[in-house]
């Protein structure tokens with residue numbers, strides 16, 4: 297059993313009080329991912345990766361995911377104006393990360409791996425970590441924290457296999473082949489490939505504008521087409537991320 301919140305408190309205490317457990321914390325977002333897919337891939341993908349990573353380590357627990365993320369941006373997530381896209385302020389995300397880390401550290405935990413599934417979260421997570429470490433240090437508690445985004449583990453060989461017609465880049469992957477393939481492998485009940493929209497990858501000017509301009513975004517909400525996504529590609533992507541992350545954790549926390 298490696299889902300932290302499924303444990304009773306005594307079992308949790310005995311596994312964590314000496315600080316040798318590795319705590320994985322998935323962080324995602326609720327955000328539209330096109331007409332063909334549910335709005336929770338940014339939560340479900342890092343959660344599944346974290347659970348598989350934890351099952352290959354001696355004493356690792358997966359904390360409940362932080363399911364709400366920072367505001368979807370036009371050029372990376374389609375934008376914050378789509379129905380269903382439900383985001384929180386940067387300050388709220390910083391506070392949440394900081395509070396959860398401090399609480400888990402006070403239980404005795406000293407080793408954390410934050411697994412991000414939503415690009416826009418990145419620097420707010422960094423800030424939450426930084427403030428948590430600062431506050432814990434004042435109390436004489438030192439922790440080691442790893443932060444990663446799972447897609448950074450997808451290597452060139454996997455990219456060539458998953459995108460045989462050429463890779464257009466991570467920035468327009470929102471709701472595209474990567475996330476849809478992973479969801480087809482992990483949660484096929486939440487994908488309907490009949491509803492994928494075929495369109496060229498979105499192109500944007502080199503600047504952002506505020507308020508955001510919805511006409512910049514394909515009407516589907518996806519920034520590239522998911523029509524070439526398959527569960528086989530999802531399995532390949534999943535394995536490469538899980539094995540890569542396990543390797544990194546073994547290196548850092550040996």
Ligand SMILES: [Zn+2]
Nearest residue numbers: 337338471475
């Ligand atoms: Zn996503």
